[in-house]
Amino acid sequence: MNRQQRIHLYDIQERSYTEGTVEQINDQWIFFDEETEEASMLEEFLHQEIEIFRMNRWKKGILYEPGNIRIGNEVTMLRDHDTVRIRKHLIYSLERLLDGINDDAFFQFVTTLNSLDFSIYDCIYCYNHLSFLSDENRKDGVNFMVFDNQELICNVQHHFYYYEKVNDRFEFTINTGKRLIIEKMIS
Incomplete structure (x- = not known):
């Protein structure tokens, strides 16, 4: 991509x-x-x-x-x-997060979010922990995002581990109780 x-x-x-x-x-x-x-x-x-x-x-x-x-x-x-x-403008921390993840993780995250009827422009909160780790070799942690499409709320946790392997795991939880997990690993 x-x-x-x-x-x-x-x-x-x-x-x-x-x-x-x-x-x-x-x-x-x-x-x-x-x-x-x-x-x-x-x-x-x-x-x-x-x-x-x-x-x-x-x-x-x-x-x-x-x-x-x-x-x-x-x-x-x-x-x-x-x-x-x-x-519209994206929330700055979400924009930095999307710029910081690899193409495959970006594509999977955005298309999965869209399949749940949410848009990246529905983001009302984003905590980008990855942006605080820019100088480190080993990067791991969790980012938090909340999306509101005027009908439903979706909470996304992005678990990441970037060291010997690249691992991105996105956990989507909608206020109806529906949950979805996607994971992308690159050796």
């Missing part, structure tokens, strides 16, 4: 965007989150990936100033009540 394949897995995740509409009120652009109905200043999302729904399709660009999206070499101006979606 190369970097591009990892990026593709990030791109196809459910709930990776916050969707809503925009309005210009008193010369300021306001974003209204469709799910929570909360309002926020669009300028909070400057220089972030944003998609606008025009002509029955999503067009991806970068919000480079409130009211203007750079799509390739073009600038598209927002209009009142445009539907937009803004790429």
